Amino acid sequence: MTLSLYVPVASPVHRAPAGLKLGLLAALAVALFLVDRLPVAAGTLAAVLLAGLGAARIPGRTLLAQVRPVWPWLVVLLVFHLVVTDWHTGALVVLRLLTLVAAAAVVTATTRVTELVAVVEWLARPLALVGVRPARVGLVIAMTLRFVPLIAERAHRIREAQAARGATGMRWGVLVPLLIQVLRLAHTLGEALDARGADAPAPPPRRRAAASPP
Amino acid sequence: MRWGRRAAAVVAAADLPRTAIELRGVSHDYGERPVLRDVSLTLAEHRVGVVGANGSGKSTFARLLNGLVVPTEGAVLVDGLDTRTQLREVRRRVGFVFQDPDAQIVLPTVAEDAEFGLTNLGVPPEERARRVEEVLVRYGLAGHRDHPAHLLSGGQKQLLAIAGVLVMQPRRVVFDEPTTLLDLANTRRVARVVEELEQDVVVVTHHLDLLAGFDRVLVFEDGRVAADGAPAETVRWYVDRMS
Numbered sequence: 001m002t003l004s005l006y007v008p009v010a011s012p013v014h015r016a017p018a019g020l021k022l023g024l025l026a027a028l029a030v031a032l033f034l035v036d037r038l039p040v041a042a043g044t045l046a047a048v049l050l051a052g053l054g055a056a057r058i059p060g061r062t063l064l065a066q067v068r069p070v071w072p073w074l075v076v077l078l079v080f081h082l083v084v085t086d087w088h089t090g091a092l093v094v095l096r097l098l099t100l101v102a103a104a105a106v107v108t109a110t111t112r113v114t115e116l117v118a119v120v121e122w123l124a125r126p127l128a129l130v131g132v133r134p135a136r137v138g139l140v141i142a143m144t145l146r147f148v149p150l151i152a153e154r155a156h157r158i159r160e161a162q163a164a165r166g167a168t169g170m171r172w173g174v175l176v177p178l179l180i181q182v183l184r185l186a187h188t189l190g191e192a193l194d195a196r197g198a199d200a201p202a203p204p205p206r207r208r209a210a211a212s213p214p
Numbered sequence: 215m216r217w218g219r220r221a222a223a224v225v226a227a228a229d230l231p232r233t234a235i236e237l238r239g240v241s242h243d244y245g246e247r248p249v250l251r252d253v254s255l256t257l258a259e260h261r262v263g264v265v266g267a268n269g270s271g272k273s274t275f276a277r278l279l280n281g282l283v284v285p286t287e288g289a290v291l292v293d294g295l296d297t298r299t300q301l302r303e304v305r306r307r308v309g310f311v312f313q314d315p316d317a318q319i320v321l322p323t324v325a326e327d328a329e330f331g332l333t334n335l336g337v338p339p340e341e342r343a344r345r346v347e348e349v350l351v352r353y354g355l356a357g358h359r360d361h362p363a364h365l366l367s368g369g370q371k372q373l374l375a376i377a378g379v380l381v382m383q384p385r386r387v388v389f390d391e392p393t394t395l396l397d398l399a400n401t402r403r404v405a406r407v408v409e410e411l412e413q414d415v416v417v418v419t420h421h422l423d424l425l426a427g428f429d430r431v432l433v434f435e436d437g438r439v440a441a442d443g444a445p446a447e448t449v450r451w452y453v454d455r456m457s
Contacts, residue, residue, distance in 0.1 A: 008360035188317035195310040197334035
């Protein structure tokens with residue numbers, strides 16, 4: 001399991017600013033729901049795939065791996081609309097969601113986590129007015145991306161340990177040992193953050209060069 | 215990989231004057247449980263090893279050296295700086311490598327994590343990029359720079375944890391059982407990294423082979439320093455004691 005999806009190749013999409021890519025993604029999300037013509041929705045999906053596979057040089061299997069988990073939901077939505085509304089609406093909904101998932105995959109595959117986090121920190125700047133440090137917001141998001149796979153791996157190890165001792169079907173039995181491990185991990189992590197200077201105040205803003213005297 | 219190369223600029227401590235860490239009458243309790251009792255000593259040697267049974271107080275001792283733990287009684291001074299009142303400067307001078315690298319690697323990819331400490335220090339972006347590149351090359355991680363950190367092998371994770379500390383250019387590095395979770399090949403690899411450091415080091419370990427060539431070894435027992443001397447005789451004393 002990985003939440004870090006960056007594909008390190010050189011491309012114009014990789015070089016584009018993270019804020020621009022996230023802005024375009026948000027705009028696409030809004031625009032797609034204003035579109036109600038199938039050819040336009042299908043054309044948008046084709047354009048996103050072209051941008052991902054062509055301009056951004058993301059391997060097809062990487063893009064497919066990101067889209068694969070939503071297939072069951074797309075099928076459910078299509079069937080639901082076939083029963084409740086009509087095939088046109090169903091196809092439109094499926095195309096919209098597929099396009100958005102593919103576009104999000106293109107953004108995450110072409111943008112480093114630190115760049116995405118920098119955008120989040122920039123967006124969180126108004127929160128500084130109420131005492132929230134934007135850098136901390138960004139750090140929390142980055143750490144979530146880092147630790148979700150790690151905690152999933154630890155849950156898997158606990159399940160294996162339980163199975164090795166004859167326990168099967170104890171889905172809830174994972175929770176208590178996992179909670180204990182996570183609390184221990186959190187304690188050491190807190191120490192590690194201190195040791196690496198994360199408790200330091202934010203560096204002072206850089207002063208702009210003073211204007212030259214006339 | 216260039217294991218044999220002596221410390222490059224990026225991993226060398228700022229100007230590499232030797233550090234002196236002084237413990238004055240240090241005791242520490244966790245609630246009702248005393249873990250260190252009246253420890254007084256000065257660490258001025260280049261490489262110091264710390265051994266002792268589980269629960270003897272050696273990990274707490276290590277944590278005192280960069281202020282992760284503040285003593286209940288007494289004082290810890292790093293180059294004269296008190297860990298109780300001058301913590302930030304102490305931590306710039308003394309880096310800390312934990313036993314479990316998974317608990318020390320905080321950002322998703324290798325390069326991002328290596329850069330983390332530098333961002334906290336307010337190092338400018340160009341300088342950060344240069345130092346990160348150098349340290350990743352030095353520890354054979356440059357080919358993994360954009361890989362998710364959790365997909366690295368155990369040895370690579372420990373190297374990344376070490377790189378993440380060394381890139382901050384501390385003058386002394388404290389290692390808390392850095393090889394406990396590693397196989398033999400990776401233990402040797404980390405041992406060689408420690409051996410080649412120009413920084414002063416304090417290594418807490420159960421792997422006694424790691425201490426060959428050290429300048430001084432401390433043996434902890436029940437929260438006190440039970441033996442303190444040259445590695446050969448001190449380690450022999452400790453092994454006899456454990457037999």
